[in-house]
Amino acid sequence: MADRGATTPAAVPPPDDWPARPELSLALNRMGSFDWDLVSGRLHLDESALAVLQVPPEAFDGRLDGLAGRVPRAEAVRLDSLVSQALKDGSQSYGAYYRIRTQDGSLRWTYTQGRIHRDEQGRPCRIIGIVRDATEELGHTGPREPDEEHRHQTTVVEKTTAALAHARTVQDVIDFFKDPLAVQHLGSDLLVLGLVDGGRIHLVAEGPSEHFIPGTRYTRVEDNFPMSEVIRTLAPRFIESPEEFAACYPWLFERIKDIGIASAAYLPLVAQGRPIGALGLLYRESRGFTRQERNLFIALGSGLAQSIARAMLFDQEQDLAEGLQQSMLPRRIPDIPGAQIAVRYRSARMGRDIGGDWYDVIPLPGGRVGAVIGDVQGHDTHAAAVMGQLRIVLRAYASEGHSPATVMARASSFLHELDTDRFATCCYAEADLTGGVLQLVRAGHIDPLLRHNDGTCRRLPVAGGLPLGLSAEFGRLDYPVTRVELDPGETLLLFTDGLVERPGADLDEGMRRITELVARGADELQRLADQLCEVVDQRPGDDDMALLLLRRHGATPQSGGRLQQHIAPADPEALSAARHMIRTAVQAWGAQERADEIELVSDELATNALLHTDGAAVVTIRMVPGPDRRVRLEVEDRSSTLPRRRDPGEAGVSGRGLLLVDRLADVWGVEPRGTGKSVWCEFVVNAAGAAPNW
Known part of the structure; x- marks a missing residue:
């Protein structure tokens, strides 16, 4: 017999807004959508996405740069690297967790997922995706049952290892552990990270930072500290009570007992059989570490050690590459009367790559100066060697008094005669600082920029020839000379394509963006050069960058010069x-x-x-x-x-x-x-x- 109080689903009318529209479903679940046109650079974020990222609609201009302040630099570099790799390797989609900076300055986890659309030639042209709040997913720290605790510990190891997998430098690793959320993410109350440095242990990260213990920044491996002990023995150390802490490490316990530390897990960081540091996870309550927990902590230490070792290798290769590159560049820029000059170089962010970009400043007689910017094809030691030789011969030809066109033609012939298959792009400018005449020659290189005294900036269309090496090979050694006036106070900007190229954007868009940046940049020349370098530092890339800025002074030589x-x-x-x-x-x-x-x-x-x-x-x-x-x-x-x-005579010529x-x-x-x-x-x-x- 049917229940009289029961009703069938058909008897109850659905709500007026049933079924819910996708926009409502996304908003209620703190999820938004985006559409990124890679060709134009325009980025559309719906209201829900802007709310997730905490960006006021009126403050967003439809450009990716408008989100720069919301994403910490380390997170932005990691995310850009992931997207760039997906665009290059033909991937259909990508997904990533990252943190954003909220309006109160704290950090919050966010997740984004994008679908990559490509044109008929397979080039990426558009990304459509979603962005959602991942705070609850990654930040839950409430009480757990034993099975849930096991899942949590496993998740901590997995997610920590995944996050550190994107850390390329040792500083990236340190920044991860300095983040206030790192303690919460690892499930401890405090943490300390130390790295072995010349027989000492350098405490590079502690959290929260207000609990730093004086006298522990640098300690010796032979000292009576738990971190020193695990580095000596290569075995983890688990301290389960305040009594054990006080008995084994009395000096340290006297200084941390007021913080309320009752137990700790210290993990050695071992890579290739060699200790490189130690991680300490400290708790305010006494706790017994089960065998399962100990195994998970050991796995965490192993993953962290591999990340740090990989980051150390990256730093060493980066230092080697940059040192070799810098040795090929001029040791110093000469003081040029009547001009102010700023130069910068940034190596590629790919570790061992050595670029072929270079700059040079050549003092010439008669109040003139030669400025060179160039880029040898390739990113290896051979490119750097060719660059070094090419820089020297360009300087020699210019110093001999040859015209800019002749300098470029002879340099091309020299490169063609070398036993190499490399070519080079180059732009050479000879500036008469007295009269203000600027002679420019371009060999397959990017046009320079000219910043006027009123702050406006424009692209200088310079007639060009083939790249160095290729023009000699094809017998086209004619390089036209473009002459412009460089007024006192005006600035010439020469640079390589590493400054303007961006993944998913064309060269013209990059030139427009840099032109706008120069126009609103600092008046002081060195500061302007730093601002341009910051653009390169804040984004990933596999190309190096050279930059040369030359500003003509208003002062001229005195009478008698x-x-x-x-x-x-x-x-x-x-x-x-x-x-x-x-x-x-x-x-x-x-x-x-x-x-x-x-x-x-x-x-x-x-x-x-x-x-x-x-x-x-x-x-x-x-x-x-x-x-x-x-x-x-x-x-x-x-x-x-x-x-x-002599007398030439009437008919003499x-x-x-x-x-x-x-x-x-x-x-x-x-x-x-x-x-x-x-x-x-x-x-x-x-x-x-x-x-x-x-």
Whole structure:
């Protein structure tokens, strides 16, 4: 007989909002969704996702950078590395636990899972996924039954090992144990982590930090401490009562008894049969450690030891790679009058990789300076060796006085003749700090940036040729020169692609992002360089980065200073640069009325030196102080044969050079030099003269 009070499901109408919409289900379970367009870089987070991440909707601009303040740096690096690997290895999806920083400054566990969409060529173009609050899942610490306690201890080992698997450096491991949640996560009341350092034990992490015991930062392995004992014996030490603690380690117990410590588990960290440290888990209640618990703690110590050993190896390889790389770079940047320079280098974050990125600053005569940035193909010792040789020959060619185009062409031929299959991209800039003319040559490299005095920044479109090595192989050694004006206070930025490339974003997007960062960056040059490096440090990557910033000062040489220009044989670019130097100098000295005469004489003397000698010529111009202000022009060559004035005749096509010099200059002469001679002449300018226009 049916129960009169019973009703069938069909007799009760469902709620008006049944079944619940997906948005409601996600929100009630503290779960949100996201859609990340990798091509444009736009990131959509729904309201539930923003609530999980505790980001106000009005504060989110649709860019991944907008979440940078919510995720601690170590967690962000680990998460970016996981996503980058999934994008590269063809994975369909990924999932990861990480922590976010809440509005009150505490850390909270979060979980994200994404599905990767790829285009027809297999390139990742979009990630769609969910983000949810994982606090209860990972942070539960309530009372447990015996079976639940076993599951909890096993979970602690598994999750601790999983978290440490992403730690690449020793500092990453230390940061994990310094986190206030580490104690709660491990199920203890306090923890201490010590690493063996030259016969001593260095306490590198303790939690919570307010319970640090003075005198325990550095201890000896032979001291009577539980951490020292487990390192000596390579066996764990379990202390189950305050009495046992006081009897075995009286000095230490006297200093921790006020904290209320009653029991502890000290675990040796052993890797390849060698002790590298010890972990101590301390409890405020007396407890007996079962065999099962002891085995689990030993497993925890073993996993931690392997993580630390791997991190130590990573640090050693990183130090070796960076040390070798730094030895290939200039030991110091010379002081350049009229300019301020900042350089930076960041190695790849892949441990043993040695990059081929380099920078160089080359002082040149005549108030000029050469700035080089380049990148040799590959990340190994061979790339570094090629980079070192290429840097030296570029410096040599530039110092010889060759034009920027010639420097690049000769460097390409040199690389092609080496026994290597590597090529290199490069950008070379020669700056005339007196006149402000900037000559740029690019060999397959990224365009530089120019920051103006008002803070705006723009990309400099520099005409380019093939990368070094390839241009020689294909017989295309012509490198066009781009000339721009560098005003006082303006900054030229040269860099390699490690600064602008990001996983899932194209190069143009990276250039726009760096351009915006430079525009709103610090005015002080060294600080601006640091800010650009912080962009690289905060993200994972498998490429190194070199950066060179050159800012022209407003100050110029005082009256009487010398300006010089080297002119190599068959180098019309250098002749043009010499004309510009002379024109700029005489204008600044208030000698415009004789500018044409001085420039004509300079051309004649330089041409004669190049035609009648085997080497290069050096053009020097300076103001000679005295009652009559005079401009002195000198052209040096390596020939000891003195010039002579002769009559060219009516039909002669040569022999008129010295006649022209004699007619235009107020006085001229020839001075023998140890390695050749110098033909000089002087022009009286503005005898009544105003002050120089410096």
